Amino acid sequence: MADPRIVIVGAGPAGTRAAELLVAAGLRPVVIDESPRSGGQIYRRPPPNFTRSHEQLYGTEAGRARAIHATFDAFANKVDYRAETLAWAVKDDRVFVQKAMTVEQIPYDALLLAPGATDRLIPLEGWTRPGCYSLGAAQITLKAQGCAIGQEVVFVGTGPLLYLVAYQYMKAGIAPVAVLDTSSLAQQLRGLPLMVARPEQLIKGAQIVSALRQGGVRVLRGVRPLEVLGDDRSVTGMRFCDAAGHEQELRCTAVGMGYHLRAESQLADLAGCSFEFHPTVRQWLPVIDEMGRSSIRNVYLAGDGVRILGADGAEVAGRLAAIALLSDLGWPIDQAKVRSLQAEMRRHVRFASGIAKAFPWPHEQVAAIPDRTLICRCEAITAGELRASVKDLFSPEVNRAKAFSRVGMGRCQGRFCGPASQEVVAAANGAPIQSAGRIRGQAPVKPLPIGITEETSRG
Amino acid sequence: MQARFVRLAEQERRPIVLSVDGVAVDAMEGDVLLTVLMLHRGFARISEFGDGPRAGFCMMGACQDCWVWTGSGDRLRACSTAAAEGMDIHTSAPEGLWPIPA
Ligand SMILES: Cc1cc2nc3c(=O)[nH]c(=O)nc-3n(C[C@H](O)[C@H](O)[C@H](O)COP(=O)(O)OP(=O)(O)OC[C@H]3O[C@@H](n4cnc5c(N)ncnc54)[C@H](O)[C@@H]3O)c2cc1C
Numbered sequence: 264m265a266d267p268r269i270v271i272v273g274a275g276p277a278g279t280r281a282a283e284l285l286v287a288a289g290l291r292p293v294v295i296d297e298s299p300r301s302g303g304q305i306y307r308r309p310p311p312n313f314t315r316s317h318e319q320l321y322g323t324e325a326g327r328a329r330a331i332h333a334t335f336d337a338f339a340n341k342v343d344y345r346a347e348t349l350a351w352a353v354k355d356d357r358v359f360v361q362k363a364m365t366v367e368q369i370p371y372d373a374l375l376l377a378p379g380a381t382d383r384l385i386p387l388e389g390w391t392r393p394g395c396y397s398l399g400a401a402q403i404t405l406k407a408q409g410c411a412i413g414q415e416v417v418f419v420g421t422g423p424l425l426y427l428v429a430y431q432y433m434k435a436g437i438a439p440v441a442v443l444d445t446s447s448l449a450q451q452l453r454g455l456p457l458m459v460a461r462p463e464q465l466i467k468g469a470q471i472v473s474a475l476r477q478g479g480v481r482v483l484r485g486v487r488p489l490e491v492l493g494d495d496r497s498v499t500g501m502r503f504c505d506a507a508g509h510e511q512e513l514r515c516t517a518v519g520m521g522y523h524l525r526a527e528s529q530l531a532d533l534a535g536c537s538f539e540f541h542p543t544v545r546q547w548l549p550v551i552d553e554m555g556r557s558s559i560r561n562v563y564l565a566g567d568g569v570r571i572l573g574a575d576g577a578e579v580a581g582r583l584a585a586i587a588l589l590s591d592l593g594w595p596i597d598q599a600k601v602r603s604l605q606a607e608m609r610r611h612v613r614f615a616s617g618i619a620k621a622f623p624w625p626h627e628q629v630a631a632i633p634d635r636t637l638i639c640r641c642e643a644i645t646a647g648e649l650r651a652s653v654k655d656l657f658s659p660e661v662n663r664a665k666a667f668s669r670v671g672m673g674r675c676q677g678r679f680c681g682p683a684s685q686e687v688v689a690a691a692n693g694a695p696i697q698s699a700g701r702i703r704g705q706a707p708v709k710p711l712p713i714g715i716t717e718e719t720s721r722g
Numbered sequence: 723m724q725a726r727f728v729r730l731a732e733q734e735r736r737p738i739v740l741s742v743d744g745v746a747v748d749a750m751e752g753d754v755l756l757t758v759l760m761l762h763r764g765f766a767r768i769s770e771f772g773d774g775p776r777a778g779f780c781m782m783g784a785c786q787d788c789w790v791w792t793g794s795g796d797r798l799r800a801c802s803t804a805a806a807e808g809m810d811i812h813t814s815a816p817e818g819l820w821p822i823p824a
Contacts (some may be wrong), residue, residue: 310804312736314734315732319731381782381784382780391769391776393764393777394777396777396779397781400780400782401803409731409732409754410728410761411728411730413726413728414728495775497724497764516726519724531823637773640779640785641785641786641787643771663755675785678784679780679784709784710794712797
């Protein structure tokens with residue numbers, strides 16, 4: 264193909280590395296990202312008038328952040344870069360995008376999706392109270408706005424980000440009240456043999472926990488969160504059950520919560536990609552080969568949007584997917600390079616499976632969400648209402664339950680209730696989690712502004 | 723309501739003034755609207771499902787829990803919209819646009 268039209272969604276580590284290789288091959292891909300600046304989640308760039316250094320913003324990852332930003336900036340005028348542009352649907356070899364009040368269809372010969380992930384959440388009594396945020400939000404507020412989500416913060420959930428964000432708050436001058444981890448020490452030890460695949464990460468993790476303890480931050484493992492306390496105006500505390508089974512309360516004005524990440528896989532879904540269930544993370548993820556080819560001929564998937572492997576893994580995945588894409592278009596490929604990237608990839612996969620073991624999604628806690636708890640933040644629907652749609656209306660899986668209860672139908676499109684609603688539906692049916700299925704992606708993947716008028720088409 | 727966010731860094735930016743529900747508030751260039759709201763009001767909107775005020779949640783444009791409105795009726799995601807001098811922001815939907823479609 265002489266001048267193939269290639270579209271990349273996502274300008275994070277995966278999308279940046281993919282675009283770099285395509286540009287090096289002499290192509291000019293369209294690169295779409297919703298954010299005003301490239302970098303993705305971990306290497307998110309603050310507004311241009313902010314002055315903190317890469318070291319202050321990204322800590323131990325400053326070097327990698329600088330490299331990703333410099334790489335993107337170096338090729339930015341050799342790609343068709345669309346910042347502040349949302350890819351809201353994929354259909355018939357076209358990406359539908361929106362920027363401000365304009366929508367457009369961009370036809371492609373090959374599509375590379377690298378849309379990253381969002382926090383994976385477990386609905387908790389009181390989680391809609393003002394002052395309760397996702398862990399990611401707590402970090403973005405600090406990184407991209409120079410603010411803390413509150414003066415007295417409790418972080419709750421599980422996964423590496425839980426400790427990292429707490430540490431970043433401490434370094435920025437707000438030592439958190441506590442870090443409450445649902446995974447137990449025993450579980451964390453079980454993940455170790457796999458996590459040694461990336462010893463440097465393991466060491467960083469251990470250093471963070473000991474720094475938190477030294478800084479006077481309470482770190483409790485094996486907890487069961489019960490309620491974000493407060494009233495209409497604000498969060499005032501956190502109630503939980505400790506590892507010994509005793510109920511405890513902590514005073515705080517803000518809560519950051521998250522249970523690792525969930526892949527943003529809706530666009531892959533709309534493109535028709537097949538999905539498979541991954542028992543280790545209890546998530547449905549698009550099927551890919553070891554290069555990142557999806558089940559659809561001209562759709563390639565890379566980064567956290569297809570497998571949660573972290574930022575370094577996303578860079579490798581982005582490169583592999585770009586090589587696959589080029590190879591399928593007839594470009595010669597460097598087999599030795601591919602083999603070394605794939606070896607690196609296997610190391611990331613092994614490490615990620617260690618993380619999944621060490622910080623498991625506490626699915627028994629999810630299935631046991633009390634009936635009165637709001638499971639859907641968007642439309643204030645309770646877990647009890649969802650269960651009723653399963654039991655009284657015989658919903659065998661989440662999409663049927665969604666049609667009856669509206670859980671998953673609101674404006675977040677199931678991003679924050681979806682993983683939990685799968686567990687609740689499966690448990691209410693007394694069936695394995697796979698049987699509950701997954702909430703299917705729907706266009707637009709995010710709400711469009713009201714009153715969009717103009718439609719133009721290119722190519 | 724109350725201040726929620728705490729400024730820890732980047733305090734040397736150019737000051738701007740915008741209006742929130744008709745009240746003039748101070749902010750800095752580079753603040754997103756949600757930051758401004760969390761420094762001055764403590765909430766972004768009132769849930770139309772009767773369960774009280776909301777103050778945003780994901781800060782990355784995914785949860786849509788921080789919708790606010792301009793005086794002319796445009797809906798904005800407060801977490802991903804930069805504040806600008808003279809903006810006219812409302813924490814409830816203008817007349818006639820209620821209830822809000824997803
Ligand atoms: C909030 C958050 C905080 C994190 N913090 C850390 C951390 O501190 N340390 C760490 O090691 N890992 C962190 N991670 C994980 C880390 O960010 C990822 O492993 C890494 O960024 C993955 O790279 P990626 O390129 O796959 O995706 P991302 O870096 O997430 O980039 C995806 C990009 O795609 C864009 N995008 C997504 N959907 C669309 C769409 N429909 N239209 C247009 N653009 C779209 C997004 O704006 C984003 O810029 C974090 C993840 C999240 C969600």
